[in-house]
Amino acid sequence: MLDDLFPILADPDFQKPGSGLMSFPAYVYVYPPDEEYAFREALPQLQERLRRPNVGQNSLAVNIYDALVEHLEEKTLGGRPLLDRILEQEEQDPEKVDRQVKRHARSEEFVEQVASRFSAFAQEEGGLDRSYVFVHGWGEVHPYLRASQFLDLMEPHLRGYKVVLFYPGTYDNGEFRLFGELSSGNVYRASCLNERLEA
Template identity: 35%
Template sequence: MTIAELYAKLANKDFQDYNTAKLFWPVYMYGYDPKDEYKIRQEILDIRDRLHRPNTYLNVLTLDVFEEFLAFLDASSFGKKNKLEFYLENESSKPDKVHQALLKDANDAKFQEWIHKRISNHLEASEKFEVAYVFLYGWGAIFPYLRTSKFLNNFEKNVGKYKLIVFYPGKVKPRYNLFGLVNDENLYRATTLINE
């Protein structure tokens, strides 16, 4: 599925209903060639803006999971500093400890709740608009701290009243393969929007 075909699918009124999800879990994976990362990021914003135009009038939330992680760390107290400051100050002197701490924080239920709250706040603030989609990207930047499959398995309980479109820099068939190099666990319930 090309980006143009993806836009046509997302603009389709029947597809926008989150109740039409395969197996009633409205999560979709769009795999793309990692070398197209910056082009895809621009396409994500373009699709969001096109869906917001008067003919479709959807309020699409776009979240860069890596930028959200940085904001989460910046908002997390750690003594007199926040975690982001602390990790940046200590990454060169204690790289292994900082790496382990980042792994723990990225996979913590508190970070899941941070993302869920961002989505919930957007939905509440957008009552007069129809919100059909949340676009989630930035998986290449947050690697190796967070795997897409692990995040989605843990986030499953939060997805509802919107379709989550995950933009994945790698292959999604026959199994998830980040950057075409790192194998990951597949999610049997996520629907694939592109065939490699």
């Protein structure tokens, strides 16, 4: 899995942060939801292949769900991690907790935290180029954050690197569907890498 994507990411022209979608360097790669475990094994292997001397790319992979959990652990309320309070309230008032988590997942504070992590990685000195940030975990973070919302919120921050969202679902007629069923909203500004593979 992901073997078909490697030639695109290894292409020196595509690696340049300024090539392709210069004003909005975001891409989506769609894979079948039932291949989630195969994807999780394949992503580190793809990163390792990109690090080889003939390609020379060090990439960052971020599970967006894990990033949200870390954010809720770091944020405190009354001296306690917000995540602890959320877990305590979950059984008593699940709707309130749902609203609260959605608010934090779509907050400027969370997006800036994620964006600064991406930017710090891209600017880090080292022997390898750092053109790619891979973001996955969209099935896990649903329904708190959709890929389209994330890209809209990230737009001011996408500079100096390319973001590739790994999306468990389908793409048809310009529409991404999570698990092949749930519309992700309008992500028309992101390019579907699967279309490049079929061309």
